[in-house]
Amino acid sequence: MSSHSYNRIKMPQGFWEGLRQLGIASHDVTRKAGLPLTIISETTVSTTQYYAIWQAYSDLTGDVAQGIIRLATVYEVTKYPPPILATYHARDYRDALHRMARYKQLCPPESLKMVEMGEKCMIDLEWIVTDQTCPPLLVGLTLAFLLELGRKGTGQPLTASAVEFAQPMGDVQALEVYLGCPIRTGGSRNRLTLHRKDLDLPFLTYNEELLEILSPALDHTLHEYKVNRSMSDIVKWIMKRSLSAGCPEVQTVAKELGMSDRTLQRRLMDEKTSFVHLLTQARHEQARMYLTDLSLNIKEVAFLIGYEDQNSFYRAFRAWEGVTPANWRSKHAERYAKPEDTFTGR
Known part of the structure; x- marks a missing residue:
């Protein structure tokens, strides 16, 4: 699919607030990215702008791995848009991951592919826009959020089984401690491998009533998204x-x-x-x-x-x-x- 199809990317709600909590000023990020300050008020940006913003944050934080860990742990669940918020109220970890994969259909340029096999669950992060290089920090953060989803939902200190990245990730040892597993960099893909048994763990935050409200909204949005393509x-x-x-x-x-x-x-x-x-x-x-x-x-x-x-x-x-x-x-x-x-x- 052409990059033109993904010319408008949704900026995550709470992104700028998350940076503020880390002591990083929004104007420093926009300046580093070479973008106008008004970009902060935009709800959607171009793919080039989207990558530039994340690369600027990565540069300002000093180390890719530390930037991943800091933002993944400081981000407040309440700042997520409704479809992601719904994943935190899923029945169990598996249900939450499936909901997240569905939501990612609305979040170009990336998509998630989830496969359960044996004792493991492999989640591949794929980039549909292939004519630009995604900042390594964004790749790592996207997979880290999936593990954080399980940790917050189950209330348990879950660890990954293995993680593979196609790009360097800075302080890999710190990232291995955070993810609780060996990390391979320079691979052919970006993959988070989870322990399949963890997917059966119930979510303490399960809320059936709230899901009944949020799920139809996501279904409608997905329908509209597909109709317009x-x-x-x-x-x-x-x-x-x-x-x-x-x-x-x-x-x-x-x-x-x-x-x-x-x-x-x-x-x-x-x-x-x-x-x-x-x-x-x-x-x-x-x-x-x-x-x-x-x-x-x-x-x-x-x-x-x-x-x-x-x-x-x-x-x-x-x-x-x-x-x-x-x-x-x-x-x-x-x-x-x-x-x-x-x-x-x-």
């Missing part, structure tokens, strides 16, 4: 989010959208496109993005966009770009390469 955009967004789990099928996407596969295909025909065409576009766009990440080899890129074997990916990519993935990477990702990097085996 083209079906093609929504389908491609779901595809990009799902590719690493394998090639998405039309039935799976249709089910997520709450419609039959025939209805979905008809809606796409009305927009003069098809499921297969959008899948090809999604794979092509994601392949170009992943190839600029030199930490990923060609086989990994093929897997991340839903190809089971590398040869199939090679054939598809040559059809898209007229060159092999390695040759495309050599030309377009050259400025990211370290002196010792070679592309012959990538």
